[in-house]
Amino acid sequence: MAIDETDRKLLDVLLADSRLSYRRIASAIGVSVATVINRSRKLEKAGVIRGYTAVLDYEKLGYDIDAIINMKISKGKLFEVEKKIAHHPSVAAVFDVTGDFDSVVIAKFRNRRGLDAFLKKIQTYEFVEGTNTVLVLNTMKNSQISP
Secondary structure, eight states: OOOHHHHHHHHHHHHHOOTOOHHHHHHHHTHHHHHHHHOOOOOTTSSSOOOOOOOOOOTTOOOOOEEEEEEEEEEEEEEEHHHHHHTSTTTEEEEOSSSSSSEEEEEESSHHHHHHHHHHHHHSSTEEEEEEEEEEOOOOOOOOOOO
């Protein structure tokens, strides 16, 4: 789907604060409220806007460990393993990747014990050939990008 400058401005405002009213968004980007409503619905219908959500500070919620888990998975079993792992409540994202590994999992844990239990669990999965875990020490940036 092609988006124009008005759509970009609308998306920028929503990325900054998706709780704003249509009226405030319209004022911010210099269009009518009807235009904001119509453009928002169009972007939602096209799947560009997939939802509206809050941005949480996981450290304040007690999640002190962010882990990036690289995985080698048996040929032909990638999607099966990824679907299984994606259902775990600590998993934030699962990616197919190129390079030395087949998949990357981004997960958050309250403590080392939680991470340890998760790693031991996924390493028992039949088609997981190996993992390499990286702990995040500091997050310099973690946000969505402007279209």
